Amino acid sequence: MALLAQAFEGVRIAIGALRTNLLRTILTTLGVVVGIFVVVIMGWLLQGLDKAMNDTISLFGNDVIYIDKFDWSGQVRWSEMRNRKDITMKQAEELQSLMTTPQTIAPMARQQGETVKKEGNKVTDIIIIGTTSSYAAMLGDAVTSGRFLSPVEDHYRQNTAVIGYALALSLFPREDPLGKTIKIKGRSFTVVGTLKKRATFIFKDVDNELYMPLRSFLSIYGSSTSLTIGLKAGSEERLADVRSEAMGVMRNVRNIAPDKKSDFGMNEAQQFRDQIATFRLTVWAAGIGLTALSFIVGVIGIVNIMYVAVTERTKEIGVRKALGAPRRSILFQFLVEAATLCLLGAVVALALSSIVMISVTSLFEWASFLPSFVPLHLLATATLVSLFVGVVAGFLPALRASKMDPVTALRFD
Amino acid sequence: MKDVIIDIKNIAKIYHMGGEPVYALRDVSLQIRQNDYIAIMGPSGSGKSTLMNILGCLDTPTSGIYRFKGEDVNQMDDNDLAAIRNREIGFVFQTFNLLPRYSALKNVELPLIYAGVSSDERRKRAEQSLTNVGLQDRMHHKPNELSGGQRQRVAVARALVTSPSIILADEPTGNLDTKTGNEIMQLFHDLWTSGNTIILVTHEPDIAQHAHRILRLRDGLVESDAVNPNPVYSGPSVAST
Numbered sequence: 001m002a003l004l005a006q007a008f009e010g011v012r013i014a015i016g017a018l019r020t021n022l023l024r025t026i027l028t029t030l031g032v033v034v035g036i037f038v039v040v041i042m043g044w045l046l047q048g049l050d051k052a053m054n055d056t057i058s059l060f061g062n063d064v065i066y067i068d069k070f071d072w073s074g075q076v077r078w079s080e081m082r083n084r085k086d087i088t089m090k091q092a093e094e095l096q097s098l099m100t101t102p103q104t105i106a107p108m109a110r111q112q113g114e115t116v117k118k119e120g121n122k123v124t125d126i127i128i129i130g131t132t133s134s135y136a137a138m139l140g141d142a143v144t145s146g147r148f149l150s151p152v153e154d155h156y157r158q159n160t161a162v163i164g165y166a167l168a169l170s171l172f173p174r175e176d177p178l179g180k181t182i183k184i185k186g187r188s189f190t191v192v193g194t195l196k197k198r199a200t201f202i203f204k205d206v207d208n209e210l211y212m213p214l215r216s217f218l219s220i221y222g223s224s225t226s227l228t229i230g231l232k233a234g235s236e237e238r239l240a241d242v243r244s245e246a247m248g249v250m251r252n253v254r255n256i257a258p259d260k261k262s263d264f265g266m267n268e269a270q271q272f273r274d275q276i277a278t279f280r281l282t283v284w285a286a287g288i289g290l291t292a293l294s295f296i297v298g299v300i301g302i303v304n305i306m307y308v309a310v311t312e313r314t315k316e317i318g319v320r321k322a323l324g325a326p327r328r329s330i331l332f333q334f335l336v337e338a339a340t341l342c343l344l345g346a347v348v349a350l351a352l353s354s355i356v357m358i359s360v361t362s363l364f365e366w367a368s369f370l371p372s373f374v375p376l377h378l379l380a381t382a383t384l385v386s387l388f389v390g391v392v393a394g395f396l397p398a399l400r401a402s403k404m405d406p407v408t409a410l411r412f413d
Numbered sequence: 414m415k416d417v418i419i420d421i422k423n424i425a426k427i428y429h430m431g432g433e434p435v436y437a438l439r440d441v442s443l444q445i446r447q448n449d450y451i452a453i454m455g456p457s458g459s460g461k462s463t464l465m466n467i468l469g470c471l472d473t474p475t476s477g478i479y480r481f482k483g484e485d486v487n488q489m490d491d492n493d494l495a496a497i498r499n500r501e502i503g504f505v506f507q508t509f510n511l512l513p514r515y516s517a518l519k520n521v522e523l524p525l526i527y528a529g530v531s532s533d534e535r536r537k538r539a540e541q542s543l544t545n546v547g548l549q550d551r552m553h554h555k556p557n558e559l560s561g562g563q564r565q566r567v568a569v570a571r572a573l574v575t576s577p578s579i580i581l582a583d584e585p586t587g588n589l590d591t592k593t594g595n596e597i598m599q600l601f602h603d604l605w606t607s608g609n610t611i612i613l614v615t616h617e618p619d620i621a622q623h624a625h626r627i628l629r630l631r632d633g634l635v636e637s638d639a640v641n642p643n644p645v646y647s648g649p650s651v652a653s654t
């Protein structure tokens with residue numbers, strides 16, 4: 001009860017001191033403001049990165065392995081991978097017939113930088129993917145209108161296409177794309193389905209993809225492209241089984257001697273986690289460095305202003321002691337005052353970071369992966385950190401105040 | 414005989430100034446009983462303020478015994494002394510020592526905050542205390558909006574709000590003109606009449622004549638300690654009219 005009254009009093013004194021010495025207060029709390037600002041912005045970026053990572057992982061599927069000539073992790077030299085033999089349709093079919101653990105197997109072929117035309121309209125830089133109806137399992141619920149490619153279309157090499165969100169929007173800004181005809185390399189294709197918006201911060205191109213039956217693809221681009229084979233395990237628990245079976249079968253299919261390294265990559269969405277982790281670490285390190293620096297400046301500022309406040313109010317401390325204030329009350333009063341200063345700094349910092357967040361996310365398209373408001377846990381963190389800094393910075397000045405000799409303090413002018 | 418509140422024996426206080434000992438008090442013994450009204454007199458530097466600081470538990474003697482209501486003050490730690498000051502002693506200073514940012518009411522409430530009194534109760538008691546010194550119309554004024562006499566009344570109200578055993582006043586009229594000083598002395602008279610115990614430190618003989626007992630200090634020693642046969646009474650106080 002008494003503590004609460006004293007806390008309120010401390011807050012009131014701090015605000016009063018702030019008003020009478022506005023400029024001094026602003027200057028001395030600047031470090032705390034910058035510190036909290038950096039903490040909040042850093043947390044915001046990390047939260048955005050985590051979301052981008054999770055989006056990316058779910059885009060690729062967390063239970064899917066992609067067998068490819070190339071290793072996507074960046075750990076194998078490009079010159080080595082480039083000279084590997086292509087993964088052929090025959091190998092894909094063999095693998096498909098030999099493997100038992102995956103839920104679904106879908107071979108894919110890919111061609112970048114293509115142009116898709118429609119009467120009076122043309123979109124460039126499109127990624128064409130040839131695959132089978134099985135690939136639907138890997139898309140999950142991404143098909144928003146129409147349907148995915150059917151086994152019949154695949155088998156009879158029919159010219160049907162499923163188009164990504166951005167492509168659909170560019171080709172058919174005002175009409176329903178379903179049933180419409182588009183042209184690829186002079187051949188007509190019928191749109192049978194469209195996909196939802198799937199682009200992530202890391203993979204921005206996926207909405208400019210077009211899916212067609214694998215056999216149609218091969219008849220256009222020839223059978224010389226190397227395939228990617230998607231293996232969907234069905235659940236993350238079964239991933240390990242699929243991984244080891246795929247490794248054995250694929251080595252077999254590609255006739256690799258037991259003492260030789262595999263000449264293909266087994267790529268999984270989890271690998272992106274490692275790549276993002278590095279980026280995350282960079283943000284952390286930069287953020288922690290800046291934060292530490294500004295908090296050191298901030299603590300020095302608060303320590304200073306509190307020593308000045310204690311000296312200026314020596315007489316007041318003497319009076320309070322004469323009236324019966326115990327040491328802990330004086331200590332508490334100045335701690336509350338320092339914490340209030342830091343809390344006010346945090347409020348300013350939160351206001352500033354909110355402005356930055358709202359501006360960045362509304363002005364820049366690429367920033368759409370970031371939250372557009374201060375996340376609640378950052379609000380709590382900022383508050384706690386500022387209280388902590390206040391208490392740490394205020395401690396020595398408050399201790400000096402609490403230990404003052406009342407007679408000496410009363411005589412102070 | 415009335416209860417002994419303060420009992421000091423052979424108190425000495427030695428300060429050290431650049432290695433040289435300064436004997437502020439050499440050997441002072443004294444008893445103060447319930448409802449005493451005592452003036453401590455003496456020339457400047459005779460040890461009045463030092464004695465008052467020790468009596469008020471703001472300071473501790475270098476040697477000697479101090480019992481407050483039978484308890485040995487020398488054995489008390491900082492927090493015990495703060496508690497004694499809070500509950501048992503009401504200070505009135507020459508320079509008022511009000512907190513300038515606070516209203517009269519808040520100033521009077523202050524000792525009650527440290528006594529752990531709830532906010533409603535604090536307010537009620539502070540209002541009563543200010544009313545008792547005739548300041549019911551000035552409760553929300555800041556010290557700089559009050560006259561010297563009014564400020565000293567606020568200080569008296571603050572000293573009384575915890576119902577202490579003793580009022581300790583160090584030169585309470587030192588910063589006031591004669592007329593206002595007399596009004597404050599009338600207030601002390603009223604307090605004494607209603608049962609309070611008052612220790613008044615002053616170097617002015619006119620002021621000391623209001624007390625019923627006069628103790629004279631010289632060079633840190635008690636020169637005389639005698640009953641005042643004819644205490645001055647200068648009429649009813651403003652507060653009670």
Ligand SMILES: Nc1ncnc2c1ncn2[C@@H]1O[C@H](COP(=O)(O)OP(=O)(O)O)[C@@H](O)[C@H]1O
Pocket residue numbers: 428429430435436437455456457458459460461462463464
């Ligand atoms: N804190 C101190 N340090 C050194 N000397 C002091 C201190 N306080 C008081 N004195 C000395 O003690 C003596 C008594 O002082 P004080 O009690 O203030 O006298 P008075 O109130 O009667 O004028 C003086 O000589 C004064 O200089």
Ligand SMILES: [Mg+2]
Pocket residue numbers: 461462
């Ligand atoms: Mg003096």
